[in-house]
Amino acid sequence: MRCATRDGVLAVVSHELRQPLNVVQMNAKLLTRLPASTAPTHLRRIADAIQRAIESQARIINDPLDVSRVRTGKPTLHRAEVDFGKLVLDLVAALSANWSPGRVTTEVRASSPLVCYADALRLEQIVGNLLDNAVKFSPAGGRVLVRLLSEGGFARISVADSGRGIAPDFLPNVFGLFSQAGASVGEGLHGGLGVGLALVHGLAAAHGGFLKATSAGINQGAEFSVWLPLHPSAAPAHSGQHHADASL
Numbered sequence: 001m002r003c004a005t006r007d008g009v010l011a012v013v014s015h016e017l018r019q020p021l022n023v024v025q026m027n028a029k030l031l032t033r034l035p036a037s038t039a040p041t042h043l044r045r046i047a048d049a050i051q052r053a054i055e056s057q058a059r060i061i062n063d064p065l066d067v068s069r070v071r072t073g074k075p076t077l078h079r080a081e082v083d084f085g086k087l088v089l090d091l092v093a094a095l096s097a098n099w100s101p102g103r104v105t106t107e108v109r110a111s112s113p114l115v116c117y118a119d120a121l122r123l124e125q126i127v128g129n130l131l132d133n134a135v136k137f138s139p140a141g142g143r144v145l146v147r148l149l150s151e152g153g154f155a156r157i158s159v160a161d162s163g164r165g166i167a168p169d170f171l172p173n174v175f176g177l178f179s180q181a182g183a184s185v186g187e188g189l190h191g192g193l194g195v196g197l198a199l200v201h202g203l204a205a206a207h208g209g210f211l212k213a214t215s216a217g218i219n220q221g222a223e224f225s226v227w228l229p230l231h232p233s234a235a236p237a238h239s240g241q242h243h244a245d246a247s248l
Contacts, residue, residue, distance in 0.1 A: 024050055075206045077119040081231055084155045085110035085148050087120060091127050092146065104135050110148040114155040117231040122203050129196035130159040130224050137222070138163035154209065155230050160223035166215035174213045175201040197224075204228065 027046045092108055116123070134144045138161045147158045166174060175197050197213075204211050208229050215222040 024054065075122070075203065077122060077206060079117050079119055082116045082118050082120045082123060084114040084116050084118075084123065084157070084228070087123055088127055088146060088148060088157065091124055092131065095128065095131055099135060103140060104138050104142050104144055106131075106135075106144045106146065108146045108148075110146075111150055114148055114150060115231040115233075116155050116207075116228050118207050118228060122207070123228070126200050126203050126226060126228075127157065129200050130157070130226070133196055133224070134159050134161035134163070134222075137161060150230065151227065153230055154227040156225060156227050158223055158225040160221065162221045164222075165218045165220040166213065166222050167218055168215075171213055171215065175211070200224075200226065 027050050030046055031043065088110060089108055092106055096106075131144070131146070135142075138144060142162045144162075145158075145160045147156075147160075149156050201211060204226050209227050211224065211226040213222065213224050
């Protein structure tokens, strides 16, 4: 049984690592074949595709390493005051470039200000994995709602999608390492290593936070919420909300 599990994990890892490299290789070959007259326009598009593939490859490699550090109690945190609302808005805008136009409509509702004493890079990993998970499991034309608010000394981020949903019996395992309901090698859009949510769990805990997943069931969408401590000097936020719409 252990051998089968290990082989399955290695097969998924092998598949996921090959995919971005294949894109890099294909586009690198195209660069060498372009006629000089068309190079400027096409070079930009090809360079962008290569950059996205490299970023995807780096994340696939780095996330398991970070999970390992978290599980052994050795995550590196460089804490500072972080405007959590601005971080989320900026990250949504940045990630929108990685998806086809109109793939998913994302709305962000953020209370202001929400200042955390945290590692900004690690917060980006938390939010990035939550967004990536929501978009990955949403159908074309789906909707993702991101909400940020202050609750009892914590900054809460909730990411809700209109996608595939989670079966009730799988909810207790959703943050487990290599856990992915119904995932299999070569599943395409819904594939992955199953480490993103485990990393979110570990990084939230390392910051003194906690998290929760809810879903009404299969094809009913899902919502993931993470609570992170506000900066001690941050006053409770009761001001208005910023709204931002982006097509991912």
